[in-house]
Amino acid sequence: MYRQDTIVAISTPIGEGAIGIVRMSGEKSVEIGDKLIIFKRGGAIREMADYSMSYGQVIDPFDGQVVDEVVVSVMRAPRSYTREDVVEINCHGGIVALKRAMDLAVQLGARVAEPGEFTKRAFLNGRIDLSQAEAVIDVIRAKTEAQLRAAMQSLEGGLSSKIRNLRSQILEVYAHLEVAVDFSDEDAGALPTQDLIQKLGECQKEAGKLLADARRGKILKEGVKVGIVGRPNVGKSSLLNALLGERRAIVTSIPGTTRDVIEETANIQGVPFRLQDTAGIRDTGHEVEKIGVELSLKTMEEADVVLYVVDGSEPLTKEDLEIGRKLGSKKALVVVNKVDLPVVAELDQVRQVTGERKEIRISATKGWGLEDVERGLVELVFAGELRCLDEAIMVNARQKELLEKAQRAIVSGREALEAGMSEEFAAADVRIAYEALGEILGEKSGEDLLDRIFSEFCIGK
Ligand SMILES: Nc1nc2c(ncn2[C@@H]2O[C@H](COP(=O)(O)OP(=O)(O)OP(=O)(O)O)[C@@H](O)[C@H]2O)c(=O)[nH]1
Ligand SMILES: [Mg+2]
Known part of the structure; x- marks a missing residue:
């Protein structure tokens, strides 16, 4: 389950660089940072304003040695990437200093983050939904501008809002079907079957369009051989x-x-x-x-x-x-x-x-x-x-499978109604579609699914 502990990772690529960033997230990140860093002009991270930076040194608290010159920034919960307290230490981009700063944070009580764990926390803390979290990988891996545009759209909730729209249309149909099932003899306000068939037809079209956009997204992502x-x-x-x-x-x-x-x-x-x-x-x-x-x-x-x-x-x-x-x-x-x-x-x-x-x-x-x-x-x-490539969306294999499942269920629900079968059958199908779309957004996702998704991320993201 979700752990409240504080995580730390080197968030920049390993190798020589102008700067490298050690990132901490969790309740104790400010406290650990304060044990690790001394500011040239005095003061401490706990006194810093949100979203500000200060210049200081990472000092090994166990032997007093200076590890690196750094610039530190702090972003407090809930206004941060993870919605937790986040401290970022900008070191010189050499692997030894970065590694030492991270190791010291661990000795002071942080835990080394798993790949994608920062983003996982952003999801678990409700800042983004699962499809947005998954889009983060696509943004990082984008190789062309068109890819980046499509991934950013998903990250900003483009895919989620399309799925949510479709889902609320489906929910409406479901509600009417349930009314029809429960109050079959009375006029309880359920829409006529013909209208429901038409509405399901529209949902089917919408799901079809999403799948077509997804196919274009796949070309953008994987390229044409x-x-x-x-x-x-x-x-x-x-x-x-x-x-x-x-x-x-x-x-x-x-x-x-x-x-x-x-x-x-x-x-x-x-x-x-x-x-x-x-x-x-x-x-x-x-x-x-x-x-x-x-x-x-x-x-x-x-x-x-x-x-x-x-x-x-x-x-x-x-x-x-x-x-x-x-x-x-x-x-x-x-x-x-x-x-x-x-x-x-x-x-x-x-x-x-x-x-x-x-x-x-x-x-x-x-x-x-x-x-x-x-x-x-x-x-x-x-x-x-x-x-149409502008409308391409990035959809991964998991999301595509669920979209197809929803599409099939919508079709089957519509066919049941057209065949004059009892509303119960259509209701069961429509419910499957509703739940499949919910899974794309990350509702009721089990721990192993989350582990699988986030393990694809880079460490420190
Ligand atoms: N005049 C002319 N010569 C060309 C042109 N394109 C390639 N060549 C020449 O044709 C020869 C073969 O070119 P490559 O590109 O190696 O041919 P290839 O089809 O890759 O050959 P393989 O790898 O052996 O299958 C070289 O001497 C090239 O300089 C062209 O447009 N005009
Ligand atoms: Mg050749």
Whole structure:
């Protein structure tokens, strides 16, 4: 259960830095801080105003040695991250001083915090709900601005308020259904079944929209896997480098240069595209290259989108066409490279295997056509709905499962009513939906669930 003890952690990354922060939260943090820190101008943390800072030294109270020069701030309950008394000690960012300050706080009665325990306390003390607490991880891990925006929306309660709205609509339906069950013969003010069916239809739509926004959030978070494939020497690695704007992969005129899959993320219109350069696909007796080719085929299979690269400056080979055929039903762009040289490849034959897929002519070395490739990728993945990315929400696996459960229960409740079954059945379904949404907000969450969620956090958060 929730412990009232005082926790301490180094809240900044471990390593050299300009400053490093030791953070304490709990009833005794001011008292412990006062035993640990001496201010140059006298005074003590207990005398400091809320949200103010003071300059002092961390002194080892057991041997009187100066540990570090520090700036201390204090935020008292309930106006703090955890809603408890919080003391933050800004040390010089060296690991030895930070560790020593933390160890001393422990010797004076604090306990080393578990990962995410500060945020867990913020949740347990009612400052944020569970979906907001979970958003903190997404904010920390955001790799692009669009990701950050979506995560911040959840942190600020965007997801919670949508869930709460949906939940209150569901509650209304539930109340009417219960009235109908309890007072079946009288007119007790329950809405007609037809109205309830309609209301559940609206809830279903709302849940569907949340799930669609969540799918976009997932793309923002995990990125789009793009497999760059083709036969050896067509310029796959050159294309990777050109899209990244740096020399990441080795490029040579020797076919079979790339052996391993090289993945780098490019930020295209705010969306992370995980570009995967692969070994050129061909029949080969060379053992290392053979493994590379197997990896290429696997990458192609697992990609969300494929960039199928051919060399426009040379006649096609049977490998080119074989790879084209392997695209199957994959989303892909046909990239004709090396168009700075005369185009001699029989592109008609390519089109026969690639069908309707868009063809883009580029020169990876001259940087021609790269924007077309980027635009093509975005169009292929979002089919013109990139605008909707602003409405993307970050939903983790746990939240998604619960949303889907609620959605299923709403559908089943509506169907029960439509089939003319007794209101009891619909009421049971609607109740399941209501509870599933409550779980997203963290109502009635058991200790193991909380442990699992917060253990993903970094220490000191
Ligand atoms: N003229 C011209 N040459 C290019 C272009 N793109 C790549 N090349 C050259 O083609 C050769 C092969 O390029 P890579 O990028 O290594 O080709 P790859 O497809 O990664 O080859 P593997 O790793 O062997 O499968 C190099 O000599 C590049 O300089 C281009 O747009 N124009
Ligand atoms: Mg290569």
